[in-house]
Amino acid sequence: MKPKLEIVAGANAGRSRSHNRQVVLDFVRTAGQIGRAEIAKFSGLSTQAVSNIIADLQTDGLLLERGRLSSGRGLPAVQYALNPKGGYAFGFEVRPDALFVALLGLDGQCVFSRRMGLENTSPDHVRERIRVLQQTALDQSGIPANRTLGAGVVMPGPFGATGLSNRGSELQDWQDIDAKALFEDALGLSVHLENDANAAAMSEHFTGVAQRLKAYAYLYFGTGLGLGLVSNGRLMRGAFGNAGEIGHVMVQGNQGPIMLENAVSRLSAQTHLRDAGIHAASSEDLEALHAQSCPQLIDWIRATAVPLGNAVAIIENLFDPEVVILGGAMPEPILDQMIAVAALPERSVANRANRLQPRLIRGGSGRMTATLGAATLVISHTFTPQIAVQS
């Protein structure tokens, strides 16, 4: 199997315009509110060009005028902001037992979300349920279908044939299926397929703690433990889309080497508790146990300190991120305590004196991270300027 190489297309008037629209949108998004002259200055376009593009975007309903902002001398600049209702992005997450949906406005705010149980994860069943869920979301939110920009779909990786296929965590029956095509057909939208960790990582880039970061890593608690790597606003997927399989990396644990996932993951916590006779099937169970300071849970958290710290050091030395973010399907108080006790090795490129923030922080998107992240992929796509890159 050969990975498809990215091909960069040539620029012509139409593609330039589309690129410039995205450039402008991206400036508005990052600034929150901004005037035309400022966009022109930063983008290297003339004010006239920016004016024309903004007029376009306004008639398309993507931008809103926000009055003039006076700052010193001169004509106060008319401010523009994203119209949250200018477009909506669907996010779907397929888990072994359930399907999740989130509908996000252009500003990244969630306007609708829901869970729907799955009887099985066969492609046919998932396909049928996802259509129902899409229709429900549109009906309940009252958003017209033609305002949806696309859909992101999150499924547990790794995709394709890998040396990890015997892990049993990925979905069955999907090995030989073109999932992207299936979902595009079912939803009638362009689809971005991604694994949970990557989606979660992008979610932090647009609405979370990673908004102005150049490069960061996201450690995601899902079925196992995943890693999303973002550099310059782009996901690092690797050659076959399976980058970030950190759960299977061997790290130094408390008693010798251990597979990271066996020390730091929800399953490892649940196994540890079960060995002590404590049942904790759901996140709610775990959160409750933590709230009552369950000693076995505290033990487990303490036991993650060394392997987690070593994993973070590996990530830091290999990718030099500004920060490593912890998040996913693990209650926030537990994540916070893991961060507090993590034994971060001193020997790391990240252990610099002039740091502006901690090396390890918690993500801000909560429990729906991956679903929200799926939708964020769509938003990212509409905001990321690029002269058409085909693959």
Next chain:
Amino acid sequence: MKPKLEIVAGANAGRSRSHNRQVVLDFVRTAGQIGRAEIAKFSGLSTQAVSNIIADLQTDGLLLERGRLSSGRGLPAVQYALNPKGGYAFGFEVRPDALFVALLGLDGQCVFSRRMGLENTSPDHVRERIRVLQQTALDQSGIPANRTLGAGVVMPGPFGATGLSNRGSELQDWQDIDAKALFEDALGLSVHLENDANAAAMSEHFTGVAQRLKAYAYLYFGTGLGLGLVSNGRLMRGAFGNAGEIGHVMVQGNQGPIMLENAVSRLSAQTHLRDAGIHAASSEDLEALHAQSCPQLIDWIRATAVPLGNAVAIIENLFDPEVVILGGAMPEPILDQMIAVAALPERSVANRANRLQPRLIRGGSGRMTATLGAATLVISHTFTPQIAVQS
């Protein structure tokens, strides 16, 4: 310290043209020889546009006509190829004891190279010697200065303040210096500054074993052990340009955890040999020892099998490269044997059944890899299409 974010500029006529020139050049480079219609088809430009651009590139001396190639019916397409003499790229490598230069044609072929001893690594001395070396290269090769496109300069990282600063391997007196500006001033050329591993990685992308790879990793034997990560033809530098500090990662060795650099690096080999009373200061020494099957050297190579294999697995699981390349300042027979004995763990995303090539291979650029790679950075820059990305 905050990393500078990439800012994507808007497209206008001029920038579109320059982008398209690079698109065309890149197609010619990857194809070796190609006709206009084919470029048009792949780039999404009209044949007319491609024709105009090619005419431009030809008058600029970057392209050469190569006659018509008949393939089936129709007018045989005029073929174009890069003009190796169309432009030259300087590559410099600053090592603690010496300075290296390489001058590469557009096709990546080396037309001149030389070593020059350094008395010390003070910025003033390096600055003076690099000018001398530049002039020597121009004089001896007979290439006019105005045909040089730029210079790549390789220095041992990591750059800036990191948690690794006590390693002692980086150059002294350079901590507070804007090396890029210094070299640009000294050479009168635009300069790309990079660490050795990254430069070596790019070298394989243009002239070596990684020419059509989407993502790969390069394990570089230099002062220590470095890692260059390339994805879609772009280097992953991390937030502060220090990605790839794999030498300091703890891996499982033969007797418990060990810092990778202490098991797999030239220094570790030399230390191992010295403990046995064998002196091996240079690569030539090592190569000679290997040629005579020195048992202690063989021992050392065998001892790298486990830690190297584990390091490769970490890279594979985190980055999902098509292949991991081994190269740098280590004799090729030794690299080959290390590859042969490496204990690659089965548990890796890279251990897929349908692999087209081994997981671990040797780089093809030989001993000057980093210097050649430095020059390659310039070539990469002239071939990589991008609507101006400022930072």
Next chain:
DNA sequence: CTTGATAGTTCAACTTACTTGAGTTAATGC
């Protein structure tokens, strides 16, 4: 309270570089 400086915005003319479509050239194959 006027007036000059400053900065954002618009208008209209201009420019660049790509596209389009008709026409030309040089192969193949029946």
Next chain:
DNA sequence: GCATTAACTCAAGTAAGTTGAACTATCAAG
């Protein structure tokens, strides 16, 4: 041979950017 095919060129057309002058609204100095 002659129709077919494909690459290529020419000339006209078009989209989208730039440029520079004019206009507007605010601040600050006198």
